[in-house]
Amino acid sequence: MSNFIQTLNDAWQRTNSLLCVGLDPEPSKFPGALAGRPEAIFDFCRTIVDATAPYASSFKPQIAYFAAHRAEDQLEQLIAHIHENHPGLPVILDAKRGDIGSTAEQYAREAFERYQADAVTVNPYMGFDSIEPYLEHEGKGVIVLCRTSNAGGSDLQFLETGGRPLYQVVAQLAAEKWNASGQLALVVGATFPKEIEVVRGIVGDMPLLIPGIGAQGGDVQATVNAGRTANGTGMLINSSRAIIYAGKDDDFAEAAAKVAMETRDRINAFR
Template sequence: MFIQQLEHAQDKNQSLVCVGLDPNAEKLSELGVDLLPWLTAIVDATAAHVCAFKPQIAYFAALKAETELTQIIQYIQQNHPTVPVILDAKRGDIGSTADQYAAEAFQRYQADAVTVNPYMGGDTIEPYSKFKDKGVVVLCKTSNAGSGELQNLTLANGDTLFQTVAKKASQDWNHNHNLLLVVGATYPNELATIRQLVGDMPLLIPGIGAQGGDVEATLKAGLRTDGKGLIISSSRGIIYAGDKPENYAAKAEQACIDLKNTINAFR
């Protein structure tokens, strides 16, 4: 099961950090490195200090690098098998199309978990959650500035949309106990509300670092009593910490360690 694999990695590496793998052509050109060697070096440098890796599929697709996406997931699973891979795809569609997206994530790419969009309703989550050993990470309260335009709307039942998603994900959709939620670090008050609503359900937390999320406020709002329950994602702040071919891996490792230590200081 994905959640058990995740928590084992958190215990083994004493880390809640998830490194986002977002290859940007301009950044790689500035560094003077090729995609796959850069990815493997970043993974090797940070693997001992993370609980997960999270490749963002759009970055790979834009570079026509689906082959490299497959290769880096295989590389992680072969060389760092205790660290799970979350495919950040934010898929959301109905019926047979959702079945194909689930097959893409779990059979083509062999990811351990995938991010999905619940906007079309709970039946669109089931094609993913039926893979009982995989994780399904449902968007709930996202970190972007405009998220409140829809997610904070009050519905007829008196709850906001994000509260309704949290309740349904934890109570109605989680038949195989493999769902998680995405909750942005940029909204600690909403994070605290969601934690109260969903109990011990793990939460993927974007928004730390470049987007301005505060580590202490995030942990206070969302941490479980066992010191886990959060997957704190950082991409640019780690993978682009270095600016030279000779230092990018070491700088990424140090940035990852620094974030891990900052998080652990408040756990």
């Protein structure tokens, strides 16, 4: 059975892409042809996935956008569709879970058994206890928040502890103590390329999920220069709204595909 890291490495090489397409469906932004459909969220996301898959190496559905509309069953359908129709492209459930003990065990079951995600994002604020239950699911990826793309992340992530910022402590713990399964990755935002470089120096070739190059304005060249590994991979560079809402009319899929291709090519230009 292949594991998350192996699948991800294979996808980077096979697709020649570091682009992760984020799926944040908001029905109020859907084109008119989807209005009123009971399965509109699934239909929209499936169409986006099929249109952008040739240019992506992974997909990242954000669970809140489904749960807020009582569309968890459509999220299940969507992930099953990706696995069936685009095998080898890993699916990251962006859930940012952060609890301990039996509660974390249930969150892990939700991500990996119910939704069949290949990896899930988690919040390390409660320490290793909040990460360990996910590691018990063999071959599944655990992507730990480290230096997030939002400005407010500095409120905590830049607090000094032992003479260095907390985000660096998280990176070192992830690389040296927490990665018992070999399936850990970290979230580091494209809005902070200097911090990407620092984290890369701490964690070696550990994959980095890097949000923030689209609507949040992160610089692609600076991101790639700071985060690439020696073989020009090591990054899941995520863009969500800039791709999935590139078009507002019934040709939204073509518009999304065009922006996804352009984003992949822009990333590749600096690898």
